[in-house]
Amino acid sequence: MHIIVCAKQIRHTYARTGTSPDTHYIEDWDGVYRVNPHDEAALELALRLKDKHEGVTVSLLTMGPMIAENELRRCLATGADNLYQIDGNDEHNPDLEPFDQPDPWEKSDRLARAAKSLEADLVLCGKESLDKGNGQVGALLANRLARPFVSAITDLNLAESDGQVRVQRSAGRGVREIIACQMPAVFSVDLGVDLRLPSLKRRQWAEEYPPRPVERDGESAPPRLVCKHRFQPRPRPKLIPAPDSRQHAYDRIMQLLTGSTVEKKGEMLTGTPESQVEGILAFLKTNGFLESDRSDE
Amino acid sequence: MKALLTSFDLLVIALAFLIMGLGLARRWALWRENKPAGIAGNWQGLMASVLAHRGILDRPAVGLGHLGAFWGVVIPLLVIIVAQFGFIIPQAPARLLSLIQDLAGAALLIGTVYLLVRRLGREETEGPARTLLPIILLLVIVISGYLAAGARMSILETGGFPWSSPFGWLFSLIAPASPVFMQMMIRLHFLAVLLLIAAIPYTFMRHAVASPLNVFYRKQGPRAALTQPALERGAVGARTVKDLSWKQMLDAEACVACGRCDENCPATISGKPLSPRKVIRTIREQLETVQTQGKPSGNGAALPLLENDVTADEMWACTSCMACVEHCPVAIEPLDKIIDMRRYQVMGKAHLPSEARPMLRDLEIYGDVQGKGAAYRADWAMHRDIPELGRSANPEAADVDVLLYVGCSGAFHPRNQETSRAMAKILKAAGIRFAILGSEECCCGDPARRLGDEALFRRLARQNIIKFEQHQVKKIVTLCPHCLNTLKNEYPELGCQLEVVHATEMVTELIRDKRITLKYPVADKITLHDACYLGRYNQVYQPPRDICRAVPGAALEETERNQEKGFCCGGGGGRMWLHENIGENINVVRAQEIAATEADLIGTACPYCLVMLDDGVKSLEMEKTPKVADVIDIVADALG
Numbered sequence: 001m002h003i004i005v006c007a008k009q010i011r012h013t014y015a016r017t018g019t020s021p022d023t024h025y026i027e028d029w030d031g032v033y034r035v036n037p038h039d040e041a042a043l044e045l046a047l048r049l050k051d052k053h054e055g056v057t058v059s060l061l062t063m064g065p066m067i068a069e070n071e072l073r074r075c076l077a078t079g080a081d082n083l084y085q086i087d088g089n090d091e092h093n094p095d096l097e098p099f100d101q102p103d104p105w106e107k108s109d110r111l112a113r114a115a116k117s118l119e120a121d122l123v124l125c126g127k128e129s130l131d132k133g134n135g136q137v138g139a140l141l142a143n144r145l146a147r148p149f150v151s152a153i154t155d156l157n158l159a160e161s162d163g164q165v166r167v168q169r170s171a172g173r174g175v176r177e178i179i180a181c182q183m184p185a186v187f188s189v190d191l192g193v194d195l196r197l198p199s200l201k202r203r204q205w206a207e208e209y210p211p212r213p214v215e216r217d218g219e220s221a222p223p224r225l226v227c228k229h230r231f232q233p234r235p236r237p238k239l240i241p242a243p244d245s246r247q248h249a250y251d252r253i254m255q256l257l258t259g260s261t262v263e264k265k266g267e268m269l270t271g272t273p274e275s276q277v278e279g280i281l282a283f284l285k286t287n288g289f290l291e292s293d294r295s296d297e
Numbered sequence: 298m299k300a301l302l303t304s305f306d307l308l309v310i311a312l313a314f315l316i317m318g319l320g321l322a323r324r325w326a327l328w329r330e331n332k333p334a335g336i337a338g339n340w341q342g343l344m345a346s347v348l349a350h351r352g353i354l355d356r357p358a359v360g361l362g363h364l365g366a367f368w369g370v371v372i373p374l375l376v377i378i379v380a381q382f383g384f385i386i387p388q389a390p391a392r393l394l395s396l397i398q399d400l401a402g403a404a405l406l407i408g409t410v411y412l413l414v415r416r417l418g419r420e421e422t423e424g425p426a427r428t429l430l431p432i433i434l435l436l437v438i439v440i441s442g443y444l445a446a447g448a449r450m451s452i453l454e455t456g457g458f459p460w461s462s463p464f465g466w467l468f469s470l471i472a473p474a475s476p477v478f479m480q481m482m483i484r485l486h487f488l489a490v491l492l493l494i495a496a497i498p499y500t501f502m503r504h505a506v507a508s509p510l511n512v513f514y515r516k517q518g519p520r521a522a523l524t525q526p527a528l529e530r531g532a533v534g535a536r537t538v539k540d541l542s543w544k545q546m547l548d549a550e551a552c553v554a555c556g557r558c559d560e561n562c563p564a565t566i567s568g569k570p571l572s573p574r575k576v577i578r579t580i581r582e583q584l585e586t587v588q589t590q591g592k593p594s595g596n597g598a599a600l601p602l603l604e605n606d607v608t609a610d611e612m613w614a615c616t617s618c619m620a621c622v623e624h625c626p627v628a629i630e631p632l633d634k635i636i637d638m639r640r641y642q643v644m645g646k647a648h649l650p651s652e653a654r655p656m657l658r659d660l661e662i663y664g665d666v667q668g669k670g671a672a673y674r675a676d677w678a679m680h681r682d683i684p685e686l687g688r689s690a691n692p693e694a695a696d697v698d699v700l701l702y703v704g705c706s707g708a709f710h711p712r713n714q715e716t717s718r719a720m721a722k723i724l725k726a727a728g729i730r731f732a733i734l735g736s737e738e739c740c741c742g743d744p745a746r747r748l749g750d751e752a753l754f755r756r757l758a759r760q761n762i763i764k765f766e767q768h769q770v771k772k773i774v775t776l777c778p779h780c781l782n783t784l785k786n787e788y789p790e791l792g793c794q795l796e797v798v799h800a801t802e803m804v805t806e807l808i809r810d811k812r813i814t815l816k817y818p819v820a821d822k823i824t825l826h827d828a829c830y831l832g833r834y835n836q837v838y839q840p841p842r843d844i845c846r847a848v849p850g851a852a853l854e855e856t857e858r859n860q861e862k863g864f865c866c867g868g869g870g871g872r873m874w875l876h877e878n879i880g881e882n883i884n885v886v887r888a889q890e891i892a893a894t895e896a897d898l899i900g901t902a903c904p905y906c907l908v909m910l911d912d913g914v915k916s917l918e919m920e921k922t923p924k925v926a927d928v929i930d931i932v933a934d935a936l937g
Contacts, residue, residue: 027672197648200531201645202647
């Protein structure tokens with residue numbers, strides 16, 4: 001049985017510590033390159049099946065340039081047999097220029113052609129990716145291959161009795177379903193199992209392994225979804241070390257006197273509501289938040 | 298004891314030495330396979346250890362017993378060898394020599410009887426049976442010798458009390474005045490001596506050869522250094538005894554199972570299955586198996602696996618506190634063998650306790666133990682005007698005297714972040730030009746290394762070394778003793794020689810040079826917990842104490858176990874990330890001991906100790922829980 005595990009290499013941006021709006025406040029060190037964790041869970045399920053049954057081959061399938069090469073090779077080292085790569089020559093940075101990523105329609109087309117040419121019995125992919133979070137590729141892939149599809153599975157077994165697979169999926173609120181599915185099939189995998197540790201020997205083998213290219217036959221499907229704008233979240237307000245209110249008064253004062261540079265400027269407005277409103281307006285005007293007294297005129 | 302030996306005697310002597318030599322040679326063949334060429338010996342340590350019994354005398358009663366037995370064998374042996382040459386000695390020195398020999402015999406007798414009685418009283422199954430034979434042989438030797446001497450004196454009827462051999466005279470009271478009896482005793486004496494010599498390689502008396510050798514070849518360089526497996530050549534730690542180095546095998550041979558390691562091991566004391574003595578004994582037994590299997594072959598398929606006899610619970614219970622290494626009188630190091638076994642588990646078999654896996658994964662992806670990521674690494678320093686080598690484009694900021702290597706705990710753990718800020722404050726107060734690496738810093742690699750992932754350790758270390766070189770760092774001060782040990786003692790293996798000091802060392806210097814003054818009292822009674830990686834590993838015992846004494850109005854109260862005998866907090870060796878399911882919690886054991894000092898402030902110099910002890914004292918639910926603080930925090934508080 002040939003199992004294909006789709007592994008997406010992503011740049012996972014976990015922080016925004018930059019200062020420039022041009023890069024959306026993202027600096028080099030704000031992200032790590034890794035394999036999508038859902039895909040790692042899918043690989044682990046495939047490897048467990050391989051442990052239990054004879055004659056199971058597990059192949060990794062990735063698309064695009066090797067941006068997370070170390071992590072992908074680590075995945076290979078955990079027990080996969082092959083590593084196939086589609087379109088290895090495209091140069092783009094999937095995080096800073098997200099428009100360069102093909103849309104799910106196009107992606108699923110390329111993956112489906114590769115899965116066909118590799119004669120996969122089972123295709124596993126992650127439920128979604130950490131960088132885009134579309135969650136569509138699995139379903140579209142199943143559609144293109146005309147195979148049954150189960151989403152967000154957490155366990156995978158091969159039933160000896162009927163040769164079908166039994167997958168477990170969580171239906172929410174703690175409800176679990178065991179689903180019998182005919183082969184060949186496509187599943188998307190939810191987080192749950194952790195990818196095993198590779199041994200050093202396998203790692204060294206994986207370091208040397210040349211990824212096997214999958215040739216593109218003909219033009220792929222043109223994109224049908226186009227992302228027009230992508231809004232990066234504003235950088236989170238920076239953590240200002242202020243006196244910890246849980247602390248003792250003495251400690252708080254000491255913390256203010258030593259080291260901490262927090263300065264809360266301002267004055268408390270008192271008096272009638274009208275005078276307070278005037279005070280706020282005066283503050284806004286002097287600080288340039290309101291342009292002029294036009295509202296008064 | 299006649300100067301003339303018959304040819305038959307010579308034959309027997311030769312036979313005895315041949316048997317001994319063969320036994321030793323077979324052992325040697327086993328060790329030699331892994332022995333590197335050109336290894337330095339250590340005469341000084343050997344002399345101190347063998348002649349003066351340094352280390353063995355740490356336990357006075359047994360130590361003295363052994364000292365008596367040792368000199369009781371060596372002196373008569375020398376005298377007899379000298380006597381074979383038939384020198385003509387004037388009366389007075391001959392008398393003195395006789396007296397010395399007599400006293401030496403008495404020392405041997407007393408020592409052996411004491412050791413024998415000790416063994417008979419023990420309930421333990423480990424020692425007695427194994428060690429009884431050589432001890433009884435020794436007893437036969439000394440008693441037959443005395444009886445022979447006593448018989449001779451009875452025959453000669455010297456009369457009166459002979460000052461040259463008081464103990465021989467005592468025996469002459471019971472020995473019959475018959476030459477046949479004397480001859481029999483001399484033969485028995487002779488036979489027993491030869492038996493003992495022949496038995497050296499085959500009984501526990503082999504320690505007479507192996508232990509001095511082990512002390513002689515004591516590991517040079519950093520204390521309790523781990524081995525460096527050749528990962529490129531596929532070495533992944535210790536699967537069988539054949540994967541151990543020759544020194545590690547010698548270690549196992551040198552062990553007499555005295556149990557001092559067990560008495561000081563925090564894991565053993567707190568009821569974990571680990572016993573450093575058993576680890577060494579297991580290795581020795583497996584070596585024996587390998588030897589009896591005949592010529593050791595290269596395949597190693599039939600060899601017993603170390604993991605069969607040293608279970609996972611045992612090897613993962615080690616806190617790598619080095620107490621076993623410190624207290625071994627003959628320089629045996631169970632520690633590096635345990636780590637080698639862990640390496641095989643992790644790198645060879647890809648087995649790791651599941652609770653530690655996320656930590657190693659975080660190290661792999663994010664480069665820190667908490668998985669927060671390099672971008673947040675300098676958050677503790679935010680708005681505090683602390684120069685960063687990594688990000689500042691300002692060349693002036695890069696020209697600093699010392700790099701503050703914060704480490705993962707100091708950068709991310711809320712408790713330890715306070716310590717980092719305190720250190721920054723002290724350095725600023727002293728006017729030292731320092732900087733941090735900021736987001737370019739990554740974990741020093743210690744947790745990965747102690748958990749057996751040597752490959753990951755090297756990767757992280759190389760990342761750091763590249764940064765050090767890039768910024769032309771000359772001197773590093775670390776907040777964490779684990780970082781200190783790694784940077785100072787383990788990075789040189791990877792080609793990074795830098796001056797590395799611990800924060801306490803630096804602060805002590807600042808106080809001594811009057812660059813900072815401690816003005817304010819912080820506590821009435823301070824006690825100190827010695828961090829293993831600062832104390833035993835790097836011999837920094839005094840600086841934290843000097844600092845505590847410099848705090849105005851504070852009295853320093855020592856805990857029962859301190860300095861070399863210091864007890865681990867339970868957080869080292871990767872234990873910080875492993876569950877403690879068996880036995881008592883080590884940190885609670887230590888906290889109880891510290892609480893007994895009734896100090897109101899517990900000082901330590903290690904972020905792990907800080908967290909572990911804080912948990913420990915809180916779980917005691919005392920009426921007034923003592924505060925746990927880093928020594929650096931104490932200094933910053935006292936600065937005002």
